[in-house]
Amino acid sequence: MRPLPRPAVRSGVVALVAIAALVGCTTSRTACDSGGCTVELSGKQTVEVDLGSFERAVDVEVISAGAVVVASGGEVDAVPAGRDTVVGDVRVRLVELDGDDVTLRITPAA
Numbered sequence: 001m002r003p004l005p006r007p008a009v010r011s012g013v014v015a016l017v018a019i020a021a022l023v024g025c026t027t028s029r030t031a032c033d034s035g036g037c038t039v040e041l042s043g044k045q046t047v048e049v050d051l052g053s054f055e056r057a058v059d060v061e062v063i064s065a066g067a068v069v070v071a072s073g074g075e076v077d078a079v080p081a082g083r084d085t086v087v088g089d090v091r092v093r094l095v096e097l098d099g100d101d102v103t104l105r106i107t108p109a110a
Contacts, residue, residue, distance in 0.1 A: 036091075036107030042100050049090070049106050056090055056106075063100055070104075079104075 026043035037049040039058075046059045062069035067080045073088020084093045086109045096103035 036105055038095070039102075039104045039106060041102050041104075051108065054108050056088070058087075058090060058092065058104075058106055060102060060104075063097070063102060066097070068094055068097065068102055068104075 026041065026045045028039060028041040028045060028047055030037050030039045030047060030049065032038075032049065032051055034051075036051065039047050039049070041047060041060060044060050044063060046057050049056050049058060056072055059071040060068055061071055061076070067078045069076060069078050070085075070087050070092050072090050072092075075088045077085050077087045079085040079087075079092050079094045081094050081097050084091050086092075089109045091107045091109045093105040093107075094102070095105050
């Protein structure tokens with residue numbers, strides 16, 4: 001099999017970069033302790049929190065100046081910066097918001 005000519009390889013790399021830019025890259029990091037989980041994420045996405053028998057999916061649906069909109073357990077609500085909001089059966093605190101970078105503290109609501 002012949003190697004691809006240089007322009008074809010370069011075009012393939014450019015196409016992959018363009019697709020990644022259109023799709024939007026998201027990252028997340030979750031650290032849990034006995035009281036809850038701290039989630040750092042970039043971009044809208046779903047994160048899973050696991051506290052032993054308490055496992056939940058939390059969707060970060062909208063990131064705007066001063067608040068994020070999250071969904072969990074069939075409920076949707078806005079969480080203002082520095083505040084706690086109960087969404088479904090989780091309590092979500094918006095710890096930090098910087099552009100699309102978000103830090104949340106997620107704990108059981110009860």
